[in-house]
Amino acid sequence: MESGTAESGIQSAGSTNGSGTVGGETLDVLNPATGELVATLPVDSPDAVAETVARVRSNQPEWEAIGIEGRYRWLAQLRDWLLDNQDRVLDTMQMETGKVRADASNEPAYLADLINFYGAKAAKFIGEEGIRPHSALLAAKKLRVQYRPHPVVGIISPWNFPLILSAGDAVPALQAGAAVVIKPSEFTPLGLAEVVEAWKQEIGGPDVLDCVQGIGETGGALVDAADFVQFTGSDRTGRKVMARAAETLTPVSLELGGKDPMIVLADADLDRAANAAAWGGMMNSGQICMSVERIYVEEPAYDEFVAKLTAEVGRLRQGADDARSPKDVGAMTSPNQTAIVEDHVNDALASGARALTGGKRVEGPGDYFEPTVLVDVDHSMKVMRDETFGPVVGVMRARDSEEALRLANDSRYGLSGSVFGEKERAERVARRVECGAVNVNDVLVNYLASDVPMGGWKESGIGYRHGEPGIKKYCRTESVVITRFGAKREPTWYPYTRARRGLVNRIAQAFNARDLKRRLGMRG
Numbered sequence: 226m227e228s229g230t231a232e233s234g235i236q237s238a239g240s241t242n243g244s245g246t247v248g249g250e251t252l253d254v255l256n257p258a259t260g261e262l263v264a265t266l267p268v269d270s271p272d273a274v275a276e277t278v279a280r281v282r283s284n285q286p287e288w289e290a291i292g293i294e295g296r297y298r299w300l301a302q303l304r305d306w307l308l309d310n311q312d313r314v315l316d317t318m319q320m321e322t323g324k325v326r327a328d329a330s331n332e333p334a335y336l337a338d339l340i341n342f343y344g345a346k347a348a349k350f351i352g353e354e355g356i357r358p359h360s361a362l363l364a365a366k367k368l369r370v371q372y373r374p375h376p377v378v379g380i381i382s383p384w385n386f387p388l389i390l391s392a393g394d395a396v397p398a399l400q401a402g403a404a405v406v407i408k409p410s411e412f413t414p415l416g417l418a419e420v421v422e423a424w425k426q427e428i429g430g431p432d433v434l435d436c437v438q439g440i441g442e443t444g445g446a447l448v449d450a451a452d453f454v455q456f457t458g459s460d461r462t463g464r465k466v467m468a469r470a471a472e473t474l475t476p477v478s479l480e481l482g483g484k485d486p487m488i489v490l491a492d493a494d495l496d497r498a499a500n501a502a503a504w505g506g507m508m509n510s511g512q513i514c515m516s517v518e519r520i521y522v523e524e525p526a527y528d529e530f531v532a533k534l535t536a537e538v539g540r541l542r543q544g545a546d547d548a549r550s551p552k553d554v555g556a557m558t559s560p561n562q563t564a565i566v567e568d569h570v571n572d573a574l575a576s577g578a579r580a581l582t583g584g585k586r587v588e589g590p591g592d593y594f595e596p597t598v599l600v601d602v603d604h605s606m607k608v609m610r611d612e613t614f615g616p617v618v619g620v621m622r623a624r625d626s627e628e629a630l631r632l633a634n635d636s637r638y639g640l641s642g643s644v645f646g647e648k649e650r651a652e653r654v655a656r657r658v659e660c661g662a663v664n665v666n667d668v669l670v671n672y673l674a675s676d677v678p679m680g681g682w683k684e685s686g687i688g689y690r691h692g693e694p695g696i697k698k699y700c701r702t703e704s705v706v707i708t709r710f711g712a713k714r715e716p717t718w719y720p721y722t723r724a725r726r727g728l729v730n731r732i733a734q735a736f737n738a739r740d741l742k743r744r745l746g747m748r749g
């Protein structure tokens with residue numbers, strides 16, 4: 226087990242904040258908006274993880290056997306439960322994340338939509354396929370491909386979207402017929418635990434979905450026990466997960482960090498571009514893998530865009546909100562992240578950058594960083610190179626679209642990006658951004674278009690969510706080659722005689738050659 230620190234929130238049972246769990250470690254969950262302790266949970270040991278995986282594994286064949294429609298009927302009940310109980314789940318999630326209500330409320334809505342999407346599309350994406358043989362030599366064969374799930378999918382999630390990035394990955398896995406065990410982030414385990422408990426108790430769903438609690442040791446044990454690992458988190462931990470999975474040759478899908486660029490062309494609608502940059506950079510306090518973190522503006526539009534962006538960001542209301550006084554920007558969910566954001570901003574300011582608004586941590590209670598717009602930045606600074614994952618954008622002037630593209634692509638990450646400008650020109654530029662998804666005249670919205678895949682290039686990940694690849698990845702392909710008719714012996718079988726070999730060669734040549742002479746067995 227990683228050593229317990231105040232930052233990780235992990236405590237031994239005997240510590241002052243311990244829940245009284247006997248003989249094991251516990252996790253303290255704090256409210257980042259106030260710093261208060263909201264819950265203490267027992268940590269699952271590696272043995273407990275193995276037991277949970279074995280239990281759901283034993284129920285998986287029956288889950289697979291009920292078919293796509295049968296599984297959708299259960300998932301539809303989960304959708305209805307989420308819609309009926311959103312307030313309860315949102316209260317819990319706000320408490321553990323410090324999000325404002327508007328940001329939190331995206332999560333149940335996304336899940337409901339995703340259940341509907343895969344419910345409607347699963348048969349098309351992973352239903353059995355009949356394939357026409359490519360060669361007349363295979364005319365006697367019937368070719369089928371079936372998609373069989375990995376029996377147990379292990380999901381390891383981060384803290385920034387505690388439901389979307391845990392239950393959201395479970396939806397296609399369950400729809401594919403896998404059993405699922407999720408290890409949520411140690412900072413935000415409560416909302417998901419509530420949903421899993423509802424699946425078990427209130428919905429009475431089959432015992433093929435569970436969660437385990439803990440940090441690295443628990444996550445590692447899940448990697449060891451699962452048949453497929455869906456990991457979302459930092460590239461640092463992603464490398465460890467992949468290395469561990471290599472020990473058992475377990476396939477992984479990694480959704481990692483980003484440093485998403487936005488390009489603003491001179492012919493853009495600058496009001497829309499500035500409002501989008503403010504929302505895309507500050508939503509969820511900038512704690513989104515696809516947040517707008519770097520902005521490159523064509524020279525003629527730079528001053529006006531920066532003025533509009535600074536005004537919009539400067540107007541944002543920050544703090545803990547409630548129904549009577551909504552806020553725009555919430556807390557930083559992990560204290561570790563606040564320290565990284567502060568380091569990036571201070572590094573930039575020390576190297577000559579200017580904060581046109583924001584620029585520092587907010588005095589407590591709670592853990593907040595001011596929404597910040599930095600200018601006079603360059604690619605020697607951490608804030609333009611490393612993932613900041615906070616409410617901070619850096620804006621640079623670009624001579625033209627070519628320079629903007631060169632700067633946008635100058636990153637080890639390649640998750641997503643956006644281009645604002647006259648539609649056709651913006652689209653031409655967007656197609657050259659090196660990343661897994663790019664939005665033209667919008668930000669973040671590709672995540673809601675679950676019709677199209679989303680995955681990272683470069684060090685932003687391996688594999689895809691959404692669309693066909695987002696469910697197929699949870700399946701193993703099984704090709705079934707069925708002989709419709711045949712003699713007692715095929716010409717290619719024993720015994721090998723000169724006559725039979727000659728016949729096989731002549732037939733193969735006749736089918737493979739593409740000119741008459743060779744088909745007739747002559748040289749070309």
Ligand code: NAD
Pocket residue numbers: 381382383384385390408409410411439440441442443444445448457458459460461462463465466479480481482483513514612614640681685686
């Ligand atoms: P993290 O890498 O610190 O932790 C992610 C998860 O891994 C947590 O559940 C953690 O407990 C677990 N973990 C830690 N050590 C482990 C180990 N040795 N073995 C197995 N599991 C282990 O990430 P975080 O700080 O929780 O999340 C922020 C990061 O997630 C950012 O880099 C962000 O960009 C990324 N992210 C990516 C996407 C995406 O879709 N690409 C989405 C959201 C967040």
